[in-house]
Amino acid sequence: MTTNNDWWRGAVIYQVYPRSFFDSNNDGIGDLPGVTAKMSYIASLGVDAIWLSPFFTSPMKDFGYDVSDYCGVDPIFGDLDDFDKLIEAAHQHGLKVMIDQVLNHSSDQHPWFVESRSSLDNDKADWYIWGDANPDGTVPNNWLSVFGGPAWHWDSRRKQYYLHNFLDSQPDLNFHNPNVVDALLDTVEFWLKRGVDGFRLDTANYYYHDLELRNNPPKEEVVEGSIGVRLDNPYAYQLHLYDKSRPENIEFLKRLRALLDQYPNTTTVGEVGCDFSLDTMAAYTKGNDKLHMCYSFDLLTHDSSMTHIRNTMETIEEGLGDGWPCWAIGNHDVARVATRWGEEQDAIAKSKVYMVMQLSLRGSVCLYQGEELGLPEAELQFEQLVDPFGINFWPEFKGRDGCRTPMPWENQASGGFTLSDSPWLPMSDKQLPLAVSEQDNDALSILNAYREFLHLRKAHPVLINGDIEFLSHDDTTLEYIRKNDSEQLYIALNTSAEEKVIATTLELETFPLPQSIQSGHFENQQVTLPAYSVFFGSIK
Known part of the structure; x- marks a missing residue:
């Protein structure tokens, strides 16, 4: 049996996207009190922990993944008192609480960046990654943004470019500066002292960059449908050797682990996205001195073949040693499983098989809200989109809004999510018949299949360890x-x-x-x- 200190081995972690979970004050946006109000529902599933997507103070250009205060709660979600009440309620239900830490980049409205961009010689001048223009005024190198185009943005105050792996409003922090690392670890400890049980680390392999700013080489072969590859995005055409997954990252992860080791029973799960993600997962988790767990995008693709599943599992098993994997087949960044793998033909029956598969493989599990309802991807019109990723790449890529629409609690117009006439994303008519109220008392529903299998899993530790x-x-x-x-x-x-x-x-x-x-x-x-x-x- 697992000990209390390694509860995370084989744990099932339920991802809550607070904006879309439950709106307690009827402003159209889900919030922390809304999560607290639904804590008994989460506990009824039989999961072990919840992972809260970002609720930090933010201008919301990327809906919380652009942080302007690492130690504050954005008013749309509540305040620190609401967070403390959420922690208390979760613990009373026997649930651990993990929160998203977006350490790679901040918002351009964070005070650190406001100071950094003000001059070439201020106290935080090198807290972000700045580069001089080439003699012809072009960007420092060929690095690209995940969201399309160059990963460099011109700043007229400093007359330099700054690096952003994502939106240009999300400047990358300079982890080569020890003061930056110290400051970020202080923000991690702030939440540990408030009682969180762990962290999901956004883009955990992006922290360090090549100091020489060497150009990435082209990828020898670009295959549509492989991990993270879309041919409409030039990011797929580079082998990302110098802008992420750098060897220096290991030492930072060791420092982070040393901090968490001071707070018993806490854990980390790192998100890893790269061409050699399984090798990186192994490197980041083995040795018991870095991350506790990692998950990659290998099971977040459109390839649902059992050949792919087995190859992924055996590859990680061969290189993992004493490390530990965590598997997600759905999250807030990819199309819903029922659509992506189920193709909406017998999607519920198929989704039940994938549920059993995910919960019986070796490793921990991240389960995204609504997957337990078998929700299909919501279909939105262009004018309904709010995701900058989707807006940039429409119509070839519809973005991430389709998996982020509000949770349907009841089969009625508002889905029981809010009393507001204008939720931040529209309620999906396709999802309403699958509302919690419709499935709760249906013995054969996918919701009850999740509940029953999760409880069966706990009764048979062989499925956990x-x-x-x-x-x-x-x-x-x-x-x-x-x-x-x-x-x-x-x-x-x-x-x-x-x-x-x-x-x-x-x-x-x-x-x-x-x-x-x-x-x-x-x-x-x-x-x-x-x-x-x-x-x-x-x-x-």
């Missing part, structure tokens, strides 16, 4: 074993619309699954899997 061994697969089926000293479970998945039969030499006894999950059966050394089904067997 057991080793994993893959047996066979094709693009739509996968079989593997989870085992520890006291139990061995055989698991088979079928994500196709056709019945599949798998021969096995194992001696199996059917392991009963909840009625809400379509189950296969075992007979005459064959596992028969109906369409969109799973089979669990205890190995004799």
Whole structure:
């Protein structure tokens, strides 16, 4: 069994996007008191922790991922007292609380940047990454922004460019300056002292840059659909050797871990996005002296094949050592699973199989709000978009608003999210029939499938801390074993619309699954899997 100090190993972390969760004051925007009001719902799922997306003071150009005060709560979400009440309520329900830390960059309205850009010789002149123009006035090098175009923005006060890996209103902090690192760690400790149990680290491999500002080389092959690659975005055409995933990052992560080790039972999960993300995950988590966990975008692509799933799992297992992975198949940056992987054909049945898969693989889990309802991606018109990423790349890329629409609590016009006539994003009519009120008392609903399987998982530690061994697969089926000293479970998945039969030499006894999950059966050394089904067997 896991100890209290490593509760995070195998934990299920429920991601709350506060703007869209529940609006307690009916201004059209979800808030911290809204999260507190729904804490019993979160606890009913059987998850272990919540991860709060940013609620810090911000001009909201990127909806909180542009921080102007690392130690403040933006008034649209409430105040520090509301945050303290949320922590208290979560802990009373037995839930840990993790918060998003956006350390790589701040808002251009943060006082640090306001001072930094004021002159070449102020106290914070080198707190951000500044570069002189080339003799012809062009940008310092070929680095690109994730959001499109050069990663450099001209500042007329300093007559220099500053680096921004994301929006030009999100200048990158200079981690090569020890004063910056000290200041950021102070903000981390501010929240530790308030009782948070951990941090989700946004863009955790972006912190350091190459001091020589060397150009990134072109990527030898650009494959549409591979990790993070869209051919409409020039960012995909570079091999990002010098603007992120730098070796200096390791020492910072060690300092961060040393700080958290002073606060027992706390944890970190780092977001890693790069061409060699699985290697980076391994490097950042093994050794017990850096991050506790990492997750990558490897399962956030459009490739839902069991071949891809197995290759991803085995690659990380080979390099992980004593490190620990965390897996997400949905979050606030990608299309909803029911649409991206379910293709909206038998999406609920298919989503139940992916749910069982995610919750029975080795590693911790990040579960994005609404995935437990099987929500499809919301369809928005251009004039309804607020996401700058989507606005920049419309119509080839619709942006991230479709997965950020308000949580449907009730099957009515406002979804029970707000009494406001103008929520910050429109309620999706496609999602209303899947509201919590519609699924709560339906024994076969995907909501209750999540609840039942999450509670079953807690009753069988082998699914939390057991080793994993893959047996066979094709693009739509996968079989593997989870085992520890006291139990061995055989698991088979079928994500196709056709019945599949798998021969096995194992001696199996059917392991009963909840009625809400379509189950296969075992007979005459064959596992028969109906369409969109799973089979669990205890190995004799």
